[in-house]
Amino acid sequence: MMRQGTLIISLDFELHWGVFQSVNESSPYMQNLLNTPEAISGMLEIFEKRNISATWAIVGLLFAESPAMIRKFEPSVKPAYKNPCENPYLLPLGRNESDDPIHFAGSLIRKILTVPGQEIATHTFSHFFCRAEWATVEAFLSDIESAREIAELYGIKINSIVFPKNQLIKEYIDVLPQKNINIFRGAEKGWMYTGIRTLHGSKLSKSRHYLNKFGRLLDTYFPLSGSNTWSTYELEVQRGQPINVPASHFVRPYSPKLKYLETIKYQRIANQIEHAAKSGKMVHLRWHPHNFGSHTDENMKLLSKILDYFENCRSKYGMRSLTMQEYAGLLIMD
Numbered sequence: 001m002m003r004q005g006t007l008i009i010s011l012d013f014e015l016h017w018g019v020f021q022s023v024n025e026s027s028p029y030m031q032n033l034l035n036t037p038e039a040i041s042g043m044l045e046i047f048e049k050r051n052i053s054a055t056w057a058i059v060g061l062l063f064a065e066s067p068a069m070i071r072k073f074e075p076s077v078k079p080a081y082k083n084p085c086e087n088p089y090l091l092p093l094g095r096n097e098s099d100d101p102i103h104f105a106g107s108l109i110r111k112i113l114t115v116p117g118q119e120i121a122t123h124t125f126s127h128f129f130c131r132a133e134w135a136t137v138e139a140f141l142s143d144i145e146s147a148r149e150i151a152e153l154y155g156i157k158i159n160s161i162v163f164p165k166n167q168l169i170k171e172y173i174d175v176l177p178q179k180n181i182n183i184f185r186g187a188e189k190g191w192m193y194t195g196i197r198t199l200h201g202s203k204l205s206k207s208r209h210y211l212n213k214f215g216r217l218l219d220t221y222f223p224l225s226g227s228n229t230w231s232t233y234e235l236e237v238q239r240g241q242p243i244n245v246p247a248s249h250f251v252r253p254y255s256p257k258l259k260y261l262e263t264i265k266y267q268r269i270a271n272q273i274e275h276a277a278k279s280g281k282m283v284h285l286r287w288h289p290h291n292f293g294s295h296t297d298e299n300m301k302l303l304s305k306i307l308d309y310f311e312n313c314r315s316k317y318g319m320r321s322l323t324m325q326e327y328a329g330l331l332i333m334d
Contacts, residue, residue, distance in 0.1 A: 003232065003280030005319040007273060007310050008245065008327055009054040010121070010185055011043075012162055012288045016102040017059045017127045019290075020091055032293030033102045039292040040108055042300045044115045050307050053117035055324040057162035057185070060125030060147035062105040063154065067093045073150045075125060077142035079134040086134070088126050109154060119323035121160035122147040122181070130167040140172055144179045159183055160245075160324045162286075166193075176242045183328040185286070186246035190225030192216045220252045221264045227272050229281040232334050243328040248272060248284040251306075253291040254298035266302060270309045277313035282327065 015033050016023065023029045047054055064070045074089060081087040094100025097107060112118050125147040128140055148158050160183040161176065173184060187193045192215030219225050228248040237243055249272055252265065269285070276283035285306075292299040313319040322330075 005277035005280050005313065005317055006282040006327060007052075007276070007319060007321050008282060008284040008324060009052065009321075010162060010247070010284065010286045010324060011054060011056050012123055012164075012286070013040075013056050013058040013062065013105075013108075014123055014127055014164070014288065015059070015062060015105060015290060016091075017061050017088055018123075018164065018288070020088060021085060030102075032290045035293035035296060036290045037101065037108055039296050039299070040111070040289050042296065043289065043292070043303065044111065044118075046300065046304055046307060047117070048115045050311055051117065051321065052307055052310075053119070053321045053323045053326065055119040055121050055160060055162075056112055057121040057123040057160070058105075058109060058151075059123045059127050060143075060150050061088065061103065061127075063109060063150040064104060065106050066096050066104075069150075073125075073146050075139065075142035075146045077139050079128075079132070079136065079139045081134050086132070113154065113156075117321070117323070119160065119325050120151065120154075120156045120158070121162060121183075121324065122151070122158045123162050124164055125150070127164045129164060130169045130172045131165075137171060137175055141175060141178060144176075144181065148179060148181075160328075161185075166247075173242055177240065181242065183243045183245055183324055185284070185324065186244040188225060188247045188249065189228050190215070190219065192219055192224065216250070217252075220250070221261050221268055223268065223271070227275040227281075227283075229272060229276040229279065229283045231279070231281050232331060235282075235331055237331050237334075243331055245282075245324045245327055245331075246284060247286045248282075249286070251285050251287040251291075251303075253287070254295040254302065256295070262298075262302070266305055269306055273306070273310055273313055273319075277317040277319040 084090055093103050097104035125143045128143045129135060151158050161181050162185045166187055168187060192212045215224060230246060235244060249269060272283045
């Protein structure tokens, strides 16, 4: 009997906390962050209309309603940041979400919770870089504890994590069960998705870095990494170890410079969905909500088109939409 195909969507919800080292008030990309509430509302409307489940990996700092709340929940053990520009706790903040919508997002989190089928995961409390020179397992565990505690204010129990920048290191993955987190998003298949940085944070050669980056760009449009779908046989579950629910494809946002490739981009994703549906495999799409903060109409049209195709596969092949947590539960039972 053929296994049921599965679509998973995960979103890295971080706003300015995820890009503060490169985006300031004068940066053009700031508009993406300010437009994120509109983008999230559009995504939720599309998800609810089509009965789509999704996992929202949210930076814990976004749960706070004020700087005072951040101070209350900030980790007891913080990294020894060598460069003040890397320290999120030094950022100037407004009084609340109305005053500072790029650092506080309580209303958006509550809006997500009103839509059926949405899982809230963590993107760490502070957008913690596991491969940074200042990173330690002790500071990471303290950070995760803060993320869990502040989420509990919203009645949320965190079970899944998406590592910032997809920085996957075994020693950090292995300690997740200590904080009752048993599911993580792994990397896509393919040479272009591995080895961006070495274990201790030192950069690879410039040539390899740009080769990987160019490879990921091409994989958006052409199947360099193949279908990048996953069978349950590939996702071995080991007792006591966190469960890997790996990604398949980054949904790259609309770019006017590459608009002539939009049809090819859509077809690449549609082919992945169809392959998963026909073969009983899993396909896992990912992006950041703020990616859709510019050219929002074009991005929503693409998302609607992708999910319309999924609906066709759901009707034709019995494909299903699940969160990371739901899919991990099936792997355990498999």
